[in-house]
Structures are given as structure tokens and as C-alpha cells.
Amino acid sequence: MSIAMKTAVVGVGTTEQGQLPGRSANEIAAEAVQLALADAGFTKDDVDGLITCRNLTGGAGIDEQIGHMLGMNPDYSATLDYGTGNFSLHLGVMAITAGLANTVVLTYGTNQRSQRVGFGRTVGGGAEFAAAAGLVHVAGSAAMAFRRHQHLYGTTEEQLGWVSVSQREWARLNPLSIFKEKMTIDDYLSHPYVAAPLRRPDLTMISDGGAALVLTRADRAKYSPKKPIHIVGIAEKTALRADQNVDNLMRPWLGATARQLWNTTGVRPSEIDAVYVQDATSVWTLQMLESYGFCEPGDAGPFFAAGNTRPGGSLPVNTSGGQLSESYMWGWLNLCESVRQLRGECGERQVPGARTALDCSSHDFLKAAATLLTAAA
Numbered sequence: 001m002s003i004a005m006k007t008a009v010v011g012v013g014t015t016e017q018g019q020l021p022g023r024s025a026n027e028i029a030a031e032a033v034q035l036a037l038a039d040a041g042f043t044k045d046d047v048d049g050l051i052t053c054r055n056l057t058g059g060a061g062i063d064e065q066i067g068h069m070l071g072m073n074p075d076y077s078a079t080l081d082y083g084t085g086n087f088s089l090h091l092g093v094m095a096i097t098a099g100l101a102n103t104v105v106l107t108y109g110t111n112q113r114s115q116r117v118g119f120g121r122t123v124g125g126g127a128e129f130a131a132a133a134g135l136v137h138v139a140g141s142a143a144m145a146f147r148r149h150q151h152l153y154g155t156t157e158e159q160l161g162w163v164s165v166s167q168r169e170w171a172r173l174n175p176l177s178i179f180k181e182k183m184t185i186d187d188y189l190s191h192p193y194v195a196a197p198l199r200r201p202d203l204t205m206i207s208d209g210g211a212a213l214v215l216t217r218a219d220r221a222k223y224s225p226k227k228p229i230h231i232v233g234i235a236e237k238t239a240l241r242a243d244q245n246v247d248n249l250m251r252p253w254l255g256a257t258a259r260q261l262w263n264t265t266g267v268r269p270s271e272i273d274a275v276y277v278q279d280a281t282s283v284w285t286l287q288m289l290e291s292y293g294f295c296e297p298g299d300a301g302p303f304f305a306a307g308n309t310r311p312g313g314s315l316p317v318n319t320s321g322g323q324l325s326e327s328y329m330w331g332w333l334n335l336c337e338s339v340r341q342l343r344g345e346c347g348e349r350q351v352p353g354a355r356t357a358l359d360c361s362s363h364d365f366l367k368a369a370a371t372l373l374t375a376a377a
Contacts, residue, residue: 002264003093003094003097003231003233003234004231004232004233004265005218005230005231005232006093006096006097006217006218006231007092007093007096007097007215007216007217007218007221007230007231008215008216008217008218008221008224008228008229008230008231009213009214009215009228009229009231009335009339009373010040010041010042010214010215010216010221010224010226010228010229011036011037011038011039011040011041011042011212011213011214011224011226012036012039012211012212012213012214012335012336012339012340013031013032013033013034013035013036013037013038013039013210013211013212013213013336014032014035014176014209014210014211014212014333014336015028015031015032015035015109015209015210015211016176016209017176017177017178017207017208017209017326017327017329017333018113018178018207018208018209018327019113019114019207019208020111020114020208020209021114022114023111023114023208024060024111025055025057025060025061025109025110025111025112026060026061026065026066026069026109027069027109028109028110028111028208028209028210029052029061029066029107029108029109029210029212030066030069030070030107030109031109031210032107032108032109032210032211032212033066033070033105033107033212034070035212036105036107036212036213036214037105037214039214039226040214040216040224040225040226041224041225041226042103042214044070044071044072046103047072047074047103047104047105047214048074048075048076048101048102048103048104049074049075049076049077049092049095049096049100049101049102049103049104049105050063050066050067050072050074050076050077050078050104050105050106050107051063051077051078051079051080051083051088051091051092051095051104051105051106051107052065052066052077052078052079052080052083052088052106052107052108053079053080053082053083053084053088053106053107053108053330053332054079054080054081054082054083055108055109055110055112056110056112056117057110057111057112057115057117060109060110061079061083061108061109061110062079063077063078063079064077066107074101075100075101076095076100076101076104078091078095082363083108083330084278084330084331084332084361084363084369085108085211085278085329085330085331085332085333085334085335085359085361086234086236086278086331086335086359086360086361086369086370086371087236087361087369088106088108088332089106089213089215089231089234089335089371090234090236090369090371092104092106092213092215093215093231093234096215096216096217102216102217102220103214103215103216103217103220104214104215104216105212105213105214105215106212106213106215107210107211107212107213108210108211108212108329108330108332109209109210109211110207110208110209110210110329111208112206112207112208112328113206113207113208114208117206137195138203138280138281138364139194139195139198139203139281140195141249141364141365142195142198142202142203142280142281142283142284143195143196143197143198143283144249145249145250145251145283145287146160146197146198146283146286147197148247148249148250149250149283149286149287149298149301150197152250152297152298153297153298153299153301154298155286155298155300155301156301157189157197158185158189158305159301159302159304159305160197160202160282160283160286160301160304161185161188161189161199161201161202161282162185162304162305162307162309163202163279163282163285163286163304163309163324164183164188164201164202164282164324164325165183165184165185165188165201165310166304166307166309166310166313166317167279167285167317167318167321167322167324167325168181168182168183168201168321168324168325169310169311170310170311170316170318170319170320170321170322170325170349171320171321171322171325171326172321173311173347173348173349174319174320174321174326174349176320176326176327176333177320177321177325177326177327178205178207178325178326178327179205179321179324179325179326180325183201188201198281198282198283201282201324202281202282202283202324203280203281203282203324204279204280204281204323204324204328205323205324205327205328206328207327207328207329209327209329209333211329211332211333211335211336213335213336213339215231218230222377226343227342227343227344227375228377229338229339229342229343229373229374229375230373230374230375230376230377231371231372231373232265232267232356232372232373232374233261233264233265233267233371233372234261234369234370234371234372235257235258235260235261235264235369235370236257236260236367236368236369236370237253237254237256237257237260237367237368238253238366238367238368239251239253239365239366239367239368240366240367242365242366243365248365249365250287251287251291251362251365251368253368254287254288254291254292254360254362254368255291255292257291257360257368257369257370258291258292258293258360258370261370261372262293265372267356267372268293269292269293269294271356272294272315272356272357272358273316273341273351273353273354273355273356273357274315274316274317274319274338274341274351274354274357274358275288275289275292275294275315275316275317275318275357275358275360276317276318276319276322276331276334276335276337276338276357276358276359276360277289277317277318277322277334277360277361278323278330278331278334278360278361278362279318279322279323279324280323280328280364282324284362285317285318285322286300286301286304287300288360288362289303289315289317292358292360292370294315311349316351316354318334319337319341319346319349319351320333320334320337320349322334331359331361334359334361335359335371338357338359338373339373341354341357342354342355342356342357342373342374342375343375354375355374355375355376356372356373356374356375356376357372357373357374358370358371358372358373359371359373
């Protein structure tokens with residue numbers, strides 16, 4: 001069953017980002033819901049679905065907790081253990097198209113910075129083997145992935161640096177972003193290695209914050225006070241065998257996700273006005289542009305260095321600053337930014353004439369998801 005144009009985002013809400021001491025993760029998530037409902041012109045009584053995202057702060061983020069806090073009894077509710085923006089959005093799309101709900105609010109909140117949550121831990125399948133090799137943080141595996149890219153294509157550290165530099169330029173135009181200090185390519189190269197060849201700007205910060213979206217049926221969306229942003233298509237692939245997969249450092253299953261998306265929607269990379277990548281590391285952004293067909297394999301480094309992804313470039317990427325400079329929100333802020341861009345609400349960083357956006361995400365070396373969104377009715 002096709003899901004094209006059957007659902008639309010009609011509201012987004014984002015809290016302050018950075019450090020929010022004295023507030024629980026669930027309180028932050030609930031605030032984001034209230035902001036998203038206000039943006040949509042809805043009340044909680046208009047909502048019959050709730051999807052939440054469990055976070056790393058002591059089991060917070062469960063639908064039963066947040067629903068109780070908001071005073072909601074939706075017909076449908078669920079919590080995803082790793083509900084990064086795309087995965088949660090896809091569940092909402094499926095719930096609506098299956099008839100389980102008409103309007104779903106999706107939310108994520110975290111106080112991981114205030115709680116000083118440690119991210120030096122293994123994640124997902126094969127974690128014990130990764131730990132035995134000393135890989136207890138994504139930086140180590142991402143550094144190996146970039147070394148592989150260097151070996152295959154001759155990509156340089158300076159070329160990789162332009163990912164972080166271009167996103168910082170976008171972040172300086174975004175009032176919500178945490179990092180607004182100017183950063184040149186020389187500034188980038190002057191940073192010491194964290195996990196060679198990656199430097200601090202290649203890795204996301206840890207931050208507090210919340211985000212939420214209101215998703216509804218397309219026939220209801222037309223009554224929204226703001227321009228509804230329709231879901232054109234979704235795609236997902238897993239790589240749960242992890243390092244048992246051939247050349248898993250290069251994450252070839254990203255390309256399979258892309259092919260699924262392009263084939264089911266009929267849309268082509270040349271039709272995309274802005275790209276959003278869940279960038280836990282800059283290496284992911286490099287890989288995604290090649291995997292989704294915006295560059296040939298090995299060409300992403302020169303593509304970034306030529307300035308194509310910077311403000312005014314041919315392919316705006318992570319126009320909010322991404323997780324490298326805006327805030328670490330598991331890709332949720334990328335979805336909010338894509339909606340605002342397609343509505344034309346982004347002020348200085350607005351992409352002129354933006355009509356279609358791609359939001360792509362991944363769970364390290366284990367799974368991938370992508371969403372096409374459009375402002376077209």
C-alpha cells in the first residue's frame with residue numbers, strides 16, 4: 001500500500017537546546033509537545049496517537065509517562081527504544097495509514113548533558129566484540145570508516161573538514177544552535193585529534209533539549225493554519241549482522257535504502273532542494289551524499305571542499321547546523337528544520353524556493369531510514 005501524500009506534518013515544536021538543569025527529560029518532551037500543538041493550532045483533544053522515544057537518561061521517554069504528564073488518553077501509543085526522528089515518524093505514518101489513529105504527536109526529550117550521561121559505551125549488535133577491540137564510542141568506528149574512504153578514494157582530512165565548517169556556517173544563522181562561533185578550515189585543522197583522523201568538530205556534542213511533531217491525515221491537514229508538509233515516501237533497511245556484513249565500515253546498506261526510496265517515489269536526487277543527515281559524525285554526512293546519489297562514490301570530499309553544501313551552494317545540507325553545531329537530538333531537529341524550510345520560515349538561512357527535502361538517518365552500523373517531504377499539495 002502506497003503511503004505517498006496520505007499524511008502531513010502540521011506542527012513542530014523545539015525547546016531551548018544546550019543545558020537545561022533542574023528539568024527531567026519527560027518535562028522537556030512534554031514542553032516540546034505543547035509547542036508543536038500550538039504551532040499546529042491543535043489541542044491535545046485533537047490527538048488520538050502518541051509516539052515517544054526512550055532516551056539514555058534512566059529509562060525516561062516512555063509513552064505511559066509522557067501521556068500521564070500531558071493528561072492524554074490516545075487511542076494509539078507506542079515507544080521506540082531507538083526512536084530517532086525518522087524511525088518515529090515512520091511509525092506514525094504507518095499508524096495513520098493503518099487506521100490506528102488520525103493525528104499523532106511524536107516527541108523526544110533529553111537532559112543527557114545536565115545528567116552527565118556517559119557516551120563511552122558500546123551500542124547494538126556485536127557490541128561485546130567491539131568493546132574487546134577498544135571501540136566503546138562511535139568515534140573509533142567512524143574514524144576507521146573514514147580511513148577506509150581515504151584508502152579507496154584518496155579523500156583528505158581537509159575535505160572532510162569542510163563538512164563541519166559548512167554546517168557551522170549554517171548554525172551561525174540559526175538562533176536555536178549551540179555552536180555559533182566562527183570556524184574556518186584552518187581552525188578545524190588546528191584542533192587535535194580525538195580519534196585520528198577525526199577531530200572534535202567531527203563529532204556531535206552532548207546536549208539537553210526537546211522536539212516534537214504533529215502528524216495527521218492529509219485530508220485533515222488542509223485545514224491547518226500553516227502550510228502542511230506532506231510525506232512523499234519512506235524507506236528503511238537494517239544491517240543487524242553488523243561486522244558480519246561485507247565492508248560494513250562503508251555501510252553499503254545506505255545505498256539500498258536510497259534505492260528503495262527513489263524507486264518507490266519516482267523522485268530523483270536532482271529534485272531535492274535540501275538534504276538533512278543525522279550526523280553523529282561528519283563521516284556519516286560524507287557517506288550519505290554518496291549513498292543517496294548526490295555524488296559518485298569517492299566524490300563527496302571534493303564536493304564539500306568546493307562549497308556546494310555551504311549557504312548559497314548548489315545543495316544545502318543540514319541548514320540548521322546539524323548535530324555537529326545545532327544540538328544532539330538524534331535527528332529530531334533535522335525533521336523540524338526540514339518542515340520549517342519547506343514552509344519558508346527560516347529567515348537568514350532560508351533556501352530560496354525550497355519545495356522538497358530529504359531527511360536521512362542511521363543507527364551507527366546497524367540500520368538506516370529516510371523520508372521525503374514536500375510542500376506540494
